[in-house]
Amino acid sequence: MSRTRIKICGLTREADVDVAVEAGADAIGFVFYAKSPRAVTPARAAELARRLPPFVTPVGLFVNATEAELQAALQALPQMLLQFHGDESRADCERAARPYLRAARMEPGFDLLDFASRFSSAQGLLLDAHVEGYGGGGKVFDWSLIPRNVPSPVALSGGLHAGNVIEGILRVRPWAVDVSSGVEEAKGLKSATLMRQFCEAVREADARLDEAST
Numbered sequence: 001m002s003r004t005r006i007k008i009c010g011l012t013r014e015a016d017v018d019v020a021v022e023a024g025a026d027a028i029g030f031v032f033y034a035k036s037p038r039a040v041t042p043a044r045a046a047e048l049a050r051r052l053p054p055f056v057t058p059v060g061l062f063v064n065a066t067e068a069e070l071q072a073a074l075q076a077l078p079q080m081l082l083q084f085h086g087d088e089s090r091a092d093c094e095r096a097a098r099p100y101l102r103a104a105r106m107e108p109g110f111d112l113l114d115f116a117s118r119f120s121s122a123q124g125l126l127l128d129a130h131v132e133g134y135g136g137g138g139k140v141f142d143w144s145l146i147p148r149n150v151p152s153p154v155a156l157s158g159g160l161h162a163g164n165v166i167e168g169i170l171r172v173r174p175w176a177v178d179v180s181s182g183v184e185e186a187k188g189l190k191s192a193t194l195m196r197q198f199c200e201a202v203r204e205a206d207a208r209l210d211e212a213s214t
């Protein structure tokens with residue numbers, strides 16, 4: 001049975017966390033990047049993460065964070081999965097000795113297979129569109145740029161919403177999907193309706209994959 005994992009990223013309010021969990025999110029992202037409109041402090045992220053039930057993973061998103069910033073966030077939220085979304089090297093990603101996702105900023109000419117081999121210690125690769133400001137831009141990239149034989153689990157991201165995620169899943173067959181601006185009513189403020197619609201669309205895509213395989 002297909003079960004595409006769902007990550008909803010950039011949550012800043014308790015009510016949004018509760019709806020995301022109830023709608024079926026497997027992971028909730030907290031943005032530790034001060035320039036993002038969705039940025040939260042480590043203390044605030046820890047407060048929000050206290051609402052998560054077992055088996056829903058908190059994910060900390062970093063963009064070129066300093067060692068002190070990374071450690072402060074890890075101290076507040078020791079159980080989180082790390083997501084590196086900037087220009088971090090493999091050594092940067094490994095320095096905390098924690099499981100991590102590495103974001104690849106997809107654009108024509110980008111060699112994803114080379115990137116995957118450079119970041120083979122990542123738990124998975126998160127494929128996002130190349131945008132100014134590193135991410136969260138709501139931009140879809142050309143999914144045909146993704147080779148078939150990516151050796152790591154792939155989280156498809158970049159401009160996803162309830163209206164295009166079914167097509168994304170059917171075409172790319174990712175391990176997970178990740179969404180931020182596509183489920184927002186305003187930057188950093190998630191919409192309960194859009195989050196529910198997004199999760200329902202993912203389940204619909206899974207049902208279609210199962211139907212196609214019988």
Ligand SMILES: O=C(O)c1ccccc1N[C@@H]1O[C@H](COP(=O)(O)O)[C@@H](O)[C@H]1O
Binds near residue numbers: 038134136180182
């Ligand atoms: O959310 C942000 O503000 C952000 C800032 C810097 C880097 C990444 C960011 N978010 C991540 O970007 C992708 C795509 O987001 P969207 O759905 O296109 O808005 C997603 O993985 C977020 O986790």
